[in-house]
């Protein structure tokens with residue numbers, strides 16, 4: 091299986107990468123700000139870093155992290171120790187040339203040409219006692235399951251401090267391809283065995299039984315079970331979000347996020363909703379470029395209207411809050427119940443929508459909390475007096 095990018099990958103950012111980079115660029119500054127406030131340092135690994143920058147000049151994942159590191163250093167005196175590993179020699183050389191300019195700005199950007207597995211233990215060693223964020227973005231299959239779980243649930247299994255988080259690309263193309271391979275009489279067993287290692291067992295093969303019709307939902311079920319298994323094995327809160335090549339397409343990959351912190355879960359969901367907007371905007375621009383004479387772009391016709399989504403989300407979230415109040419019967423902080431608060435709208439709407447829901451509940455006389463306060467996630471919702 092190919093592990094490289096090849097072709098025109100580095101010419102310009104493709105639509106899935108718009109989502110991925112928008113999410114990364116929104117989330118990691120907040121990870122740094124939230125977890126780095128205490129000791130003014132965080133450790134970051136981009137394990138499949140690529141070239142760092144597209145030929146178009148747009149930043150890739152590595153440059154996004156370097157920019158954040160440079161900004162945090164100059165504005166907040168927060169030090170990021172950044173590791174970037176890249177297996178392909180040409181890509182690693184290009185990445186190094188990007189890193190040089192950030193090192194001149196004082197960023198600790200360390201580029202390693204080689205396999206991510208070769209540096210993982212060193213990174214974990216350097217990160218002892220410090221917050222650690224791992225971004226793992228392979229083109230195909232990623233780290234073996236045991237290695238990933240061992241990293242998260244080994245030395246780093248410390249609960250609150252130091253925090254560890256990961257964001258990982260889980261290839262749905264690979265699931266579909268290897269699912270087809272597993273159910274075929276002509277399938278290559280060695281490929282299935284390699285996937286067993288990445289998924290932590292043979293369980294996934296049950297979704298692709300030989301001699302039965304292909305279940306179109308099977309790849310999605312594999313992604314969901316993988317996230318569930320990771321959560322159970324590591325004890326972390328794990329969410330998995332699909333990323334698409336184009337509107338109405340199947341997911342090309344999922345981004346799987348793991349955290350120990352409810353704050354992480356909250357901020358991630360908010361960042362996902364904002365990254366989706368960025369994705370739709372780019373999809374509309376791509377349609378316009380493809381067909382400049384069209385009256386409406388396809389993307390604009392099928393894009394869920396953000397105002398309509400919000401109009402439905404506010405009462406739905408108010409209902410979630412009401413249920414939480416009925417169960418708890420005492421005040422609670424929103425961020426401590428992220429998934430129950432957002433419900434089905436997790437990753438669909440941003441945090442101001444939750445504030446609007448609190449205000450709606452207050453107007454209906456169902457909470458004494460008026461929804462006014464610094465950050466929606468810190469609001470405390472109390473039963474009506």
Ligand SMILES: C[S@@+](CC[C@H](N)C(=O)[O-])C[C@H]1O[C@@H](n2cnc3c(N)ncnc32)[C@H](O)[C@@H]1O
Nearest residue numbers: 093138139140150151176177178205206227229
């Ligand atoms: C999807 S691309 C990375 C894109 C990059 N993260 C971004 O968003 O800008 C995957 C990269 O991983 C590299 N790669 C593949 N296997 C690797 C391994 N075992 N260790 C490190 N890098 C690897 C490939 O050469 C390729 O450049």
